[in-house]
Amino acid sequence: MHNSDGVIEVLLQPGDLYFGDRRTRIRTLLGSCVSLVLWHRGERIGGMCHYMLPSRRHPGSRLDGRYADEALHLLLEKIRASGSQPQDYRISLFGGGNMFGELCQRNIGQSNVRAGLELLAAHGLKCHERHAGGDGYRNLIFDVWSGHIALRCPTSQQIATRRYEAPTP
Structure with a gap:
């Protein structure tokens, strides 16, 4: 969707991912899922994925963004x-929260972070x-x-912002 400034929101x-240019803003809400964010400073291009699980047990015929790999x-x-x-990108990883506390013996958020x-x-x-x-x-x-x-991160009452710099060659 384009807003009034011509920015694609x-x-x-x-399971989604998006790769765009300097006219793009990407948003997501993460629980136990993880997002990888990749940004190329020189080209002003980048992307984000929102995966749910480390991998699937039985690979399908098409790649699926729900899985980290x-x-x-x-x-x-x-x-x-x-x-x-790929090595020219600034890469960040976010998410992997424990959404189920002690109700679930397996912390899928932790598994997702480790996989990424x-x-x-x-x-x-x-x-x-x-x-x-967390x-x-x-x-x-x-x-x-x-x-x-x-x-x-509303649960911790924490707001963090960061302007990323280009990786050094």
């Missing part, structure tokens, strides 16, 4: 299609910033034109 639901693969395809290289970090490392990519784990949900807004990420 994208709301990611679980497949979501990262899809984002890497978008990066290569743009003519840029391991996948980045397996692709030779560095996570430059992360805000993950309890509750996070609101995340990423302005591709500036690399600015606003993060709100």
Whole structure:
């Protein structure tokens, strides 16, 4: 959806991802899910995914953004299609909150964070910033034109904003 300034506003639901240019703002709401945010300072392009689980037990015929490994693969395809290289991006990881407390013996948020970090490392990519784990949900807004990420964690009464700088070559 375009707003009056010509900015495309994208709301990611679980399993979605989006890669856009300097006219893009991407938003999402995370609980135990995780978002990887990738930003190229020089080109003012970037993307975000919102995955729900580390991987699926039985791979399908099409890649599915609900799973960490497949979501990262899809984002890497978008990066290569743009003519840029993944190592030139500032990468951040957000989410992975424990939404079920002691009701669930398995902390899926923790598993999602671990999967994201391991996948980045397996692709030779560095996570430059992360805000993950804990309890509750996070609101995340990423302005591709500036690399600015606003993060709100209502359960901790914490608001964090960060303007990302380009990775050093």
